[in-house]
Amino acid sequence: LEAQKIYSTKDIEWVGGVVLHGDTLDQQNLSTGTVEVDDVSRESAELYLQGNWQQNHTQLVAGARIQNDSDFGWHTAFKASASQSFSADSTSWQLRAGAGSSYRVPNLKERYYVFDHSNLGYMVLGNDALTPETALNANLGANLRIEPTKSDWLYQVDINLHYTKADDFITTAVDVDASQDAGLDISVYQNIDEATLYGADLSASAQDDNWQWQLNYSYLVAEDGSSQRLPERPTHLVKASVTYQFSHTDTSLQLYGLHEGNVSPSIGYSSIAKDSFTTLNAVVQHQFTPQWQARIGLENLTDEHRSTEALLAGAFDARPIAARRLYLGVSYQY
Known part of the structure; x- marks a missing residue:
């Protein structure tokens, strides 16, 4: 309230x-x-x-x-x-x-x-x-x-x-x-x-009636009081996307990429299996009416996902848990 x-x-x-x-x-x-x-x-x-x-x-x-x-x-x-x-x-x-x-x-x-x-x-x-x-x-x-x-x-x-x-x-x-x-x-x-x-965030974008380009880069230093890195935080984070809006139709296509580099492991892991990864996603959206929208997408095109074998061996793997995923969605806004 x-x-x-x-x-x-x-x-x-x-x-x-x-x-x-x-x-x-x-x-x-x-x-x-x-x-x-x-x-x-x-x-x-x-x-x-x-x-x-x-x-x-x-x-x-x-x-x-x-x-x-x-x-x-x-x-x-x-x-x-x-x-x-x-x-x-x-x-x-x-x-x-x-x-x-x-x-x-x-x-x-x-x-x-x-x-x-x-x-x-x-x-x-x-x-x-x-x-x-x-x-x-x-x-x-x-x-x-x-x-x-x-x-x-x-x-x-x-x-x-x-x-x-x-x-x-x-x-x-x-x-x-x-x-x-x-x-x-x-x-x-x-x-x-x-x-x-502490760190820095840098972004750049360009767009016209059809195209939209976006690039973001983040540099991060994250440490505790003993100068040990905080767990599961990437030093380098890059996000990039390109979106095309088709003329004479309410349809758009977007490709979106993510890169995490030098991800810090949690305390207790005996080794590092993978501390960097890159994923790519794609989605198509169509606006049927001002209220109805549909989208179909594919997440994690490169199928980067965490290894169970690495976990059981006590090795750190920074990749996402979910594997490649296809989805279809419909939304209504009153």
């Missing part, structure tokens, strides 16, 4: 509000009758206030949030950001920067839920000993937009540098011993006392 009020003065737009939130969770295994989660719940109340000042091409935003959680008590978070825009002819720039603190309470899924996909080869288990995560964050970025006057093409380039210093960082890690005993990938939510994450 949320209530919000927007109030404008001569120079500043103020946004304030209150959020009341509640969760409950029960879970029962219908095949065995076992109660896996027995009536757990949490409630929270939040107050927030943000001020937005804008003058010509300069913008400053600052805000604060106060939260009281039924299980973890009171906490506050603050953020501030600034941006400056420039333009000349068909080119426009934007520079931006921000810093602040953040606070995240573990939800009921992370604390209690038993996500059992044994038929697909994996499980994710909650951890009721989790504590809230706090962090200090900073980012610096720039965006370039080029729209030539004598062309239908639009070009954009965006770069963002980010830094996070976190305490009690919430993540998942593979329980190697339990995975080997069960012959499954068993991951468990956990807190890491200290974590530092």
Whole structure:
């Protein structure tokens, strides 16, 4: 339940509000009758206030949030950001920067839920000993937009540098011993006392009436307080897609590729079988009417998937669990 009020003065737009939130969770295994989660719940109340000042091409935003959680008590978070825009002819720039603190309470899924996909080869288990995560964050970025006057093409380039210093960082890690005993990938939510994450995100795109090209590259360093890499995070992440919108018809074809390189293993593996992989996906969509849409796609064309033999041998395999998958979908939007 949320209530919000927007109030404008001569120079500043103020946004304030209150959020009341509640969760409950029960879970029962219908095949065995076992109660896996027995009536757990949490409630929270939040107050927030943000001020937005804008003058010509300069913008400053600052805000604060106060939260009281039924299980973890009171906490506050603050953020501030600034941006400056420039333009000349068909080119426009934007520079931006921000810093602040953040606070995240573990939800009921992370604390209690038993996500059992044994038929697909994996499980994710909650951890009721989790504590809230706090962090200090900073980012610096720039965006370039080029729209030539004598062309239908639009070009954009965006770069963002980010830094996070976190305490009690919430993540998942593979329980190697339990995975080997069960012959499954068993991951468990956990807190890491200290974590530092920093890196850069770069994206470039080009589009006209028919074509849309998109390329994203992320470089990430993620370490705990002992300078050990956080588990199952790629140093290099590349996403690329090309979409063609057919003229005179509401049909599009998209090819989408993903590459993860130098993925860090969880603690406990005796060796690394594969720490990089590439997948390719394709999808065709058709809009029959404004309400009806159909799509057919093929995921993981290269059939890259995790090796059961590597898991049983105690070797880390970063590839996805699911193999090649063909799907057909129909959606209706009223």
